[in-house]
Amino acid sequence: MLTAATIAILVVMLLAIIRCVVGPTLYDRILAFNMFGTKTVLLISILGFLMGRPEFLDIALVYALINFISVIGVLRFSDSVEFKHSLQQQAPTKEDKQ
Amino acid sequence: MLAHLPILQVIVPLMAAPLCLFLNRSKLVWLFALLVSAFTCANSIFLLQQVMSSGTITYQLGGWDAPWGIEYRIDELNALLLLIISTIGTVVLFAAHTSIQKELAEDRHTLFYSLYLLSITGMFGIVSTGDLFNVFVFLEISSLSAYALIGLGKDRRALWAAYQYLIMGTIGATFILIGIGLLYQMTGTLNMADIASRLAEVNQTRTVFAAFVFLIVGVCLKLALFPLHLWLPNAYAYAPSIVTAFLAATATKVAVYLLIRLSFTIFGIEFSFSSLPLQNLFLVLGLVGIFAASTAAIYKTNVKHIFAYSSIAQVGYMIVGYAIQTPTGLMATLLHLFNHALMKSALFLALGAVVYRIGSAQLSQFQGLGRQMPLTMAAIVVAGLSLIGVPLTVGFVSKWYLLVAAVEVGMWPVAVLVLLGSLLAVIYIWRIVEIAYFKPPLPGREPVQEAPWTFLAPIWALVLANIYFGIDTRLSVQVAQAASQSLFGINP
Amino acid sequence: MLLGLYNYWIVVLLMMIGFYIVIAHGNLIKKLVGLTIFQTSVFIFYISMGNVDSGSAPILAEGVARYSNPLPHVLILTAIVVGIATTALGLALVVRIKESYGSIEEDEIQIQDQLTEDKTSC
Amino acid sequence: MSLILEIGSGLCLLLGSFICLSGGVGILRFPDFYTRIHAVGVTDTLGAGLILTGLMLISPDGLVLLKLIMILLFTLFINPTASHALAKAALRNNLKPVLDDSSDKGGDKPSKL
């Protein structure tokens, strides 16, 4: 049963990576990234049981947290002004530096 | 406390670096850092004395025996390097306070000293450790702080130079890491002496050969050996003057040390020079390096650039001495390590003084400085003569031994080429002298004053050392001879 | 017969990818990303070196006979820290470069440098 | 007793895996961002919950159980929040729900990260 779940999760991770690479928008990528992170958490927990070393759960826990933080981080930074206007902004910054 | 000398050498500057942040007053921090580096200097003199009288010192960190714990192992070579680094570090630091006041913003001063001490720590760590992975860790300390120090330069090109250095340096460090991994895989240990003893069984495997190649290439990246030197000139030219003076005198020396340590102690002479055509390769690279870099130096207009390229050329001399692979050749290399540190730090410090007064290191700005800053320019001339290798200076001593070594094994062409290379040095030194002494001062510029004494004292200390060790060669030659003989396994 | 070494070949592949990015890309941040990949490949190399068939994680527990080799893990912990330190410093440099040059492309920076050099030497 | 637990955990795991798989298919096959986030948001939370419950049923001791519960709680907290934030951010940046053609305004960004 555990093995089956592992395989299923691996397949889902693969699908998520495909979506992540294909895009097409930034948000799709973030979404796939988030999903990937969740699946990693599950994968690690299951692996811990498979190998009989439940210490791995600590890592899964860290993953859950880090995943959240990095998704928030991506969102916050993609909200920022430069991100949206990075192309328009380059001209003025160049001028005022010289 | 005497038994703990090896570790104190590293640990004192390491602890002083965070302490700097507590003091937070520029002058106070400077005094503190100076005190610390003076301590390391004294410490290294003691160490050298101890090593010369009673042989190799080992020190087990954490009380664990060697292959399990980390071991410090100081022999003549390490002690010599420690002495060079700590002396140069102290003398250069003496001028730092004056210099960085012009070149750095006020709130960066504390950080500067902290980074400087960390950089010294890293170099001490590399030199004194007997554990291969420890070398990597301390290599990273010294190079990370070097990147940051270079990035502090005023010019924006300093940033770019630091970035290039970072990329090249990290590639080099990663190569070294791969090499360490391969070695570890074949021997199961990280201790240098232990690796050396266990390597004999697996000598013939391709893995060890690959490890050797990776380590050598990694070290050569750090060493700025001729084709891998691209990061060096800009890094030296745009860093703050103090940093240049310190790094130019020490950073490449540490890499040379690593090269020697790797090929002689760990892999053994037979392996190092028989598995690869290392001798010919290094001879050619060294000689080409001397000529290419000296020629490039002739055409540069920034004096810092000139001396940076000359550094690459000097690395070429060291490599030639190393590649001759006789005790005399190695001795010449070690002597040149010592001597080059003396003359390069003097030159770059004097340049720092010039930059302090006129705010530029462009050759065209040097007009008339010979009369306006007589002491500084005289120092540049003397150190420059030493760079060329004129008798009665240190440069002559090391080149003499290099020639002797080359002639001993019948490599006449090498000897001739080394002499020719020195002639190129004459040209670029002459350009500076000509502009500084024989051209009128720049019109429209206020008369430049002589450099302040905080500059002149260390500069002239170094210049006098240049002359002293050029006349009285007993000390340096004795130590270098002992070191090279012990590396070749000859008991004096 | 050579299948016993497959792990190292994956590492080599990763390493080559990372190294290629470092050398060939002009974008400074991409270079750093490549550097990270390069370093990580070395980490994997070390870790796979320390692995033992049917070994377990090196935390002492009852009923476990074989453990993986802990030493590579220790080394790599240190190396990871060194890696993140390098990355942080490199990114800081890139940010400063962007501020003062207005670009993070290698060739544009070189062109600008060339210009300033010409100006000063004239 | 232990047999029942094992059967229960097996069922939970299977169901969870199935739901995860369907989510994976969803993220790949659905036409635009908002439907995708729907697929992922729902299945991720439910699937993860089921799998973790399945693991809890066979956990050997208390500490492990506690950690699993913590992970479950975190997932329950984090996943909806992240999905919410993501959807909101997408909406604010004028990414309109499109059914036929996903080449809308956001699509022409060179999103390479």
Place this chain on the structure above:
Amino acid sequence: MLTGIYGLLSASFFVVLDAVDVAFTEAAVGAGISGLLMLAAITMTGRSEAPKRHKPLLALLVVFITGGMLIYGTLDMPYFGSFDAPVHQHVAPRYINDSMQEVGVPNIVTSVLGSYRAFDTLGEVAVIFTAGIGVLSLLSLPLRRRSSKLDESSSENSSNSSQKDQMHEQHMVLRIVSKVLIPFILLFALYVQFHGDFGPGGGFQAGVIFAAAIILYAMLFGLDTARRVFNQSIIQLIAAIGLLLYASVGVVSLFNGGNFLDYNVLAADPIAGQHIGILLIELGVGFTVTAVMIIIFFNFAGRREAQQQATERNSPELNVTQANSTEQKGGE
């Protein structure tokens, strides 16, 4: 962001290979911190990229030579996972068999890291410290400018700040959830810190998690709010204290008559001494790592805000359009 996935993937890889501690670190570092830093840097530098590549041929050549060299080297290596490899025979058995008697810590990685090779770890802390100082020296803003900017933004540039508030308002759900989560994260970090003797974890990982929690706070509640709690100079001192704590443990053992970092002399019983020593140095590591990570992130983010304000002040018309667009978005 693909770096993030890459970090996650490589971490899972480490898990498969039994390297728990490494997976732990890579999870926190590769997926979390380094990704965040990359993002912060990318937002500051812009995402545009010149498509052209130079000298691909030369690069390929170099890469292939290196790769070929490595493959050539691998040919004589012991097989993957084989127990007879010299790696597993020479030094490592002592760690596995005797560390329990000599150090008394079940997690072998911790005992090697903290005791046998403690000096490497000291070097590692010094590296992190160096990086922190380096970033500080490169990115920190001059004090004068910062204070003057604060004045401006509070007095004349009120529209800007209100816009910022609006941005925070929009993340209501996020903020509340994070408020609930952050204490747990901090608690978890402490658990990792002190549980490192028995399970995966230790000072470095704990420090990263701790810093991540604070970074989360700073991202959602604004940098200035976070700065009020974690003053720049105080964090600097914390970083210094961590390194000093570590080194002074070594110095104390020097004075107690042992070698540097020899914990056996710290207490009457060697095992107890080892415990004290490892605990203290892990604390030191945790302090420094936390502080340095926060320093790095704050300086990146602070630089970004300064840049943003500078461009807004210098280009009013851009500012107006931005304001318009945000209004539109608010309306939707």
